[in-house]
Amino acid sequence: MINRLQTLGRWGLIRFERLGRGSMFLMQVLAGLPALLLRPRLTLQQVYATGVLSLVIIIVSGLFVGMVLGLQGYNTLVDFGAEESLGVLVALSLVRELGPVIAALLFAGRAGSALTAEIGLMKATEQLSAMEMMAVDPLARVVAPRLLGGFIAMPLLAAMFSAVGVFGGYFVGVGLLGVDDGSFWSQMQAKVNLQEDIMNGVIKSVVFGFVVTWIAVFEGYDAVPTSEGISRATTRTVVNSSLAVLGLDFVMTALMFGGF
């Protein structure tokens, strides 16, 4: 009995220790951010690696998610003779939920895992130690631009996901299923609010971008410097950031739309 309790206690302590280390790590990285302003090129390169290279998967998934929404929404709404509301359904579900969440999940898989593997390998091949030897702070030189780059790229990716998705829904709803063109847009414009819906979606994607890149760079930096350790760290990045995104999404939805 006591042994069980001890195991649980040790497990809890390890979790808390990791959380604490992650927060300290974040503070140190944030302290390195002002120095980045002198070298914007480093950040630019990371926006390219995390953002531009994720563009294809984001746009293609956005298009298909929008098209599926159009198809499924139409089949349900047509029973009530309310297929003109298809635009509202597609736009609200994309802008409020699916855009930020799916984009963040894809971002974690596509860019987060790459960040972890990259930093982990740098650690394993002692590049980070070599930098410290040369009095270059690896947190400021390597980690900070990656954090900032992911933080910039993610909201833009989510916005593109939603916009492409709306046009995917438009294509299926208006183009293939014959929903009235003007009703699709006018109902959407009447019901979607800039502040309440679009801004809240953007806030969500900013938070997700921050959390996913934070987890990715921390897992990489904290990885056991062996090939097995890096593979575990990469897995943990994807699992933890997906869970964090879904959990935070519920909390933020409850705060924004829950009416508390």
Place this chain on the structure above:
Amino acid sequence: MVQTRTIEVAVGLFVAAGLGALFVLAMKVSNLTAFTDDTGYQLVAKFENVGSLKVGAPVSIAGVRVGRVGNIGIDHTTHEAVVKLNINKEYTDIPADTAASVLTAGLLGEQYVALEPGGDIKALRAGDEIKLTQPALVLEKIIGQFLFSKAQEGPSKK
């Protein structure tokens, strides 16, 4: 290693596309601007009540869409709703004694303007007003009238 210039251009495009997507969401999805296709001419109709008619709703004759609702305002003397109808330019032969009414598509559907053509030889021209109009049905009023007429009939004799 990709060249720095290529990276910079790609990132520039990426940021522009992202901001463009936000702009599309703000403009097209939420209602910051109303878009109109201005190929055609405009008619005016005054309604006692337009219900929940929205800008961009269809205008149809015999169920076929001939245009869209362009603008909804209010007449400051009669306090009627003034609805501007953008009619496509191919439908230039709408008779002058056409009647307009606000109807609902389906049980829960959106409201639209239906035009019922009369027999006049003269056609409506740009800016003309449709004189015969029928307001949107407000369900509460109809139920109220129904109950009122039932009450007036008195208890049914069976």
